[in-house]
Amino acid sequence: MSVRRSRVAYAFIAPWAVGFVFLTLGPILATLFLSLTDYDALPGAETSFIGLDNYRQAFSEGTPGTALLNTGFYALLYVPLSVVIGLSMALLLRRAGRATGLLRTVIYLPVVTPPVATGILFLLLLNGQEGLINAVLGWLHLPTPFWTTDPAWIKPGIVIMSLWSVGSVAIILFAALGDVPQTLLDAAQIDGAGPWSRLRHVILPMISPALFFIVITNTIASLQLFSEVYTMYFGAQTTNPPEAALFYVVHVFEEAFTFLHMGYASALSWLLFLVIAVVTAVQLAMSRKLVFYRGDA
Amino acid sequence: MTAGQLAALVSSVVVVLAFVYPFWWLVSASLKPREDVFDNGFWPDPLQPANYVEVWNQLPITTWLFNSLVVGVAAAVAVTVSSALVAFGFAYFDFRGRTVLFWCVLATMMLPGVVTLVPTYLLWDQLGLATTQVPLWASNLFGSAFYVFLLRQFFKSLPRDTLDAARVDGCGYLSMFWRIVVPMSKPALAITFIFEFQASWVDLLRPLVYLQDPELFTLPRGLKAVLDQFGQGGEREWELVLAANVIATVPMVVLFIIGGRYVVQGITISSGDKE
Numbered sequence: 001m002s003v004r005r006s007r008v009a010y011a012f013i014a015p016w017a018v019g020f021v022f023l024t025l026g027p028i029l030a031t032l033f034l035s036l037t038d039y040d041a042l043p044g045a046e047t048s049f050i051g052l053d054n055y056r057q058a059f060s061e062g063t064p065g066t067a068l069l070n071t072g073f074y075a076l077l078y079v080p081l082s083v084v085i086g087l088s089m090a091l092l093l094r095r096a097g098r099a100t101g102l103l104r105t106v107i108y109l110p111v112v113t114p115p116v117a118t119g120i121l122f123l124l125l126l127n128g129q130e131g132l133i134n135a136v137l138g139w140l141h142l143p144t145p146f147w148t149t150d151p152a153w154i155k156p157g158i159v160i161m162s163l164w165s166v167g168s169v170a171i172i173l174f175a176a177l178g179d180v181p182q183t184l185l186d187a188a189q190i191d192g193a194g195p196w197s198r199l200r201h202v203i204l205p206m207i208s209p210a211l212f213f214i215v216i217t218n219t220i221a222s223l224q225l226f227s228e229v230y231t232m233y234f235g236a237q238t239t240n241p242p243e244a245a246l247f248y249v250v251h252v253f254e255e256a257f258t259f260l261h262m263g264y265a266s267a268l269s270w271l272l273f274l275v276i277a278v279v280t281a282v283q284l285a286m287s288r289k290l291v292f293y294r295g296d297a
Numbered sequence: 298m299t300a301g302q303l304a305a306l307v308s309s310v311v312v313v314l315a316f317v318y319p320f321w322w323l324v325s326a327s328l329k330p331r332e333d334v335f336d337n338g339f340w341p342d343p344l345q346p347a348n349y350v351e352v353w354n355q356l357p358i359t360t361w362l363f364n365s366l367v368v369g370v371a372a373a374v375a376v377t378v379s380s381a382l383v384a385f386g387f388a389y390f391d392f393r394g395r396t397v398l399f400w401c402v403l404a405t406m407m408l409p410g411v412v413t414l415v416p417t418y419l420l421w422d423q424l425g426l427a428t429t430q431v432p433l434w435a436s437n438l439f440g441s442a443f444y445v446f447l448l449r450q451f452f453k454s455l456p457r458d459t460l461d462a463a464r465v466d467g468c469g470y471l472s473m474f475w476r477i478v479v480p481m482s483k484p485a486l487a488i489t490f491i492f493e494f495q496a497s498w499v500d501l502l503r504p505l506v507y508l509q510d511p512e513l514f515t516l517p518r519g520l521k522a523v524l525d526q527f528g529q530g531g532e533r534e535w536e537l538v539l540a541a542n543v544i545a546t547v548p549m550v551v552l553f554i555i556g557g558r559y560v561v562q563g564i565t566i567s568s569g570d571k572e
Contacts, residue, residue, distance in 0.1 A: 005390060008470050012386025013398065015379045023417065024405050030416035041419075089312060095305045103309060105557055107316050112549045112560075114499035116517040117542045120524055121323050124535065130335035132322055143462020164319065171564050224409055227501040227517075236525045248501075249411050257506055262415050268412045276409050 005015045011080070035267035041260040054267035066243060067251040068275070070155060074247070075222035083211060086169030091175045091199075098226035104174070119231030122161040123148060133160070148232070151244035153154055161228060169214050176210035177203070177232055204241055205292045212291045223276055224249050248272055325545070327539035334535045355537070359545055360512060361519035368433045368515055373456065373494040375437035376444055377486055383440040384448035385474055389460065399449075405442035410502075418506055429510050433497070444489045447563070451485035484533055488563035491556050496526040498549060516545045 010017075024219040035054055039047045058064045089107060096103050110118065125132045125168035128146030137144045180203055202209070234243040234254070242267050252272065256265035326334045326349060328341040352358060387399055417436070421427045426435075455478065463473045479486065504518035511522065523541045527534040554561060 006392040009386050009390030009392040009395075012390070013383045015438065016383040016402065016440040016445060017398075019436065020401060020405065022420075023436050023439060024408065024413060027413035027416035027420070028408075030419075031412055034415060092305060092308055092312065095301075096309060099309060103313065103556065104561065108315050108557065108561070109320065109550055111555065112495060112499075112553045113546050114501075114549065115519050116499075116501050116520045116524075117546045120528070120538060120542050122320070123529075124326070124335070124539075125319060125322065127335065130337075132319075132337050135337050151380070164316070167316070168564065171561055175564075187433060207465060220407065220409070224411065227316075230501065230505075231521055231524065235521060244522075252411055252414075253502065253505070256415050257418075262419075266415050267407075269414065271410055275411045276407075280407065 005245070022083060023290070031266045031269055034263050035270050037263045039266075050263075054264045055271070057264065058271060063246070064248075064251060064271070067246045067248045068237070070244065070246055071225070071248040073222055074155050074225065075219055077156065078162050078222050079161060079215060079218050081159065081215060082166050082169050085163060086166050087173050087211075089166065089170040090173035090177055093170065094177050103153055104171065107170055109167070110165045111168045112265075114166075115227035116231045118161060118164065119228040122157070122164070123232045126157045149242070150244060154233075154242055154244040158229060158232075162222075162225075172210055172214060173207060176207040180206045190202070208291045209293060211257075212278035212283075212287050216280060219279060219283065220276055224273065225277070226250055226253065266267075281287050320546075320550075323539060324543055327536060327543045329536060331536050334539065341503070345536070347542075348536045352489070352537050352540045352544070356519070356523060356541065357511065357514075358519070358541065359461065361514050361516045362544075362548075364430065364513060365516040368430050369494045369497040370496040372434035372437050373490045375434055376441050377489045379438055379440040380444035380476070380489060381448055381479070381482070381486060384445045385452055385478060387445065388449045388452035388455075402445050414502075414506065421507070425491045427507060428513075430508070430513055430515075432507050433500070433503055433515070444493070447488060448482070448485055453481055455481055475508045484559060484562065487556070487559050491552070491559055492563060495549065495552070495560075511561060520545050 025262075036049060037047050038050050038053070039045075079182035093100055093103055122132075126134075128134060128144070128149060131147070133147070134144040145153040147160075148151050184202050184206070185198060188202050193201065226245050229245055229247045230250050230253070233241045234250060248268075249272070252268045253267050255261045255268060263269060321339075322337070325339065325341050328344055328346055328350075329336070329338075330343065330345045333341065364380060386404075387395065417432070418427060421432045426432060459481075460477060461474060463477050464470075468476070484537070498515075500515070501517045501521060504515045508514055508518055511519070514522065520541055523538055528538045
């Protein structure tokens with residue numbers, strides 16, 4: 001390899017390198033630095049270095065803890081449900097024959113709907129007194145909670161809304177199911193394995209890399225949920241937003257851009273960064289035991 | 298028909314209803330008078346299409362549509378061109394530091410966006426552009442980790458011999474990229490464009506951070522303002538909020554029905570399943 005070719009290569013990747021330094025690495029370090037100051041983006045506000053005070057405040061204040069618990073509760077509910085429902089739908093798609101294409105389009109439509117639109121739609125569908133969801137539940141003689149006002153039911157309501165977009169999971173698993181060798185399934189059937197046993201002992205191990213990919217990416221995305229929740233419960237005209245709907249990124253956004261406490265908000269975003277890094281590391285460690293990679297992959 | 302087939306049919310119908318009916322409810326409610334919005338009736342009766350006229354007259358919806366289109370196209374073009382160049386650099390050349398730098402690309406994909414939000418805002422503020430639409434697309438000029446990864450996977454599958462033959466014929470690297478790589482990679486480039494256009498079209502967080510002037514709002518930002526102004530913050534004119542909601546939703550649904558094949562293909566590739 002000649003030097004000249006190296007130079008050409010560097011020229012090709014130069015845009016990314018510049019962006020990496022100025023829009024990723026630089027800002028990460030700047031956030032870390034800001035988190036150690038009391039920087040408020042207010043006219044005339046003095047800024048000084050305050051060490052770890054912002055982090056102390058985050059732990060003592062309670063609100064960030066509430067926001068983290070809300071977000072964690074949501075993620076623990078949504079991620080497993082999205083995998084189970086997404087997998088059921090992927091299996092259904094495999095059996096749908098000629099209807100597969102249509103069904104695939106239908107379940108993916110909510111994914112391309114703007115989150116603001118989804119938020120508004122579900123704000124009305126989840127309405128406790130007159131919403132469609134409670135109308136259906138009432139018709140089935142099931143409980144009809146006040147999804148948007150009862151603190152105990154706000155997050156389950158948000159989970160229902162998120163599950164409307166579960167098509168993204170189903171599409172990935174549908175593709176993964178297509179790669180399970182038919183010979184393995186046939187062999188299992190000949191050995192007397194029923195449908196449940198084939199799912200448990202053949203299909204799940206074979207698609208475990210895709211399941212793992214979904215768990216990791218959905219967890220990271222869940223911990224950063226913002227648009228739908230902000231649309232439904234926060235904003236210029238909303239007084240007294242329910243505490244049960246305070247998600248972590250919503251809290252960071254409000255501290256930074258509503259109250260302009262940018263130093264404090266920087267500390268909050270670094271804490272989220274650490275939480276996500278730890279959660280992802282734990283999931284990666286667990287995957288060593290649970291995920292099966294084919295030798296030929 | 299076996300019991301299994303019947304179960305599959307019934308579940309398919311339930312699934313279709315659960316996913317499609319909310320859309321129908323939305324369209325139907327947007328055509329109802331205010332007092333009927335929550336009646337959960339299938340057909341709007343009486344039908345009130347004037348809701349759309351009122352939305353059109355009261356709100357700068359066309360401006361917002363236009364803004365979203367401009368920002369979306371700028372964001373998608375910028376990210377497609379830059380990510381393709383970078384991805385080609387990683388896919389075709391062997392250079393010192395390639396492995397380490399590519400790990401940096403992958404690491405950026407895992408990074409929560411909120412970590413860079415405040416300093417990035419301050420950077421645009423320093424440049425005097427913090428209340429313009431520029432921050433919504435300009436950072437895309439530097440490529441985006443996800444698409445660099447996606448396109449590199451694709452470029453690596455191109456026949457090396459064809460590219461080397463072009464070199465022998467005296468083609469420069471840039472013209473080889475433009476005349477051979479790009480035409481061979483149209484599906485992957487289309488995926489990149491569609492994904493980013495969609496991401497830009499639905500984004501709320503950054504328009505909330507940057508846009509102050511309603512004339513500059515993108516559609517999601519405008520829709521949030523409509524909800525605050527007419528919905529729960531206002532006189533609960535839900536029929537108008539819902540009509541605006543339909544207008545914001547329809548373009549994406551149409552784009553997906555036209556380009557859905559590419560989208561599905563793209564999701565499959567990006568989840569590490571290349572076959």
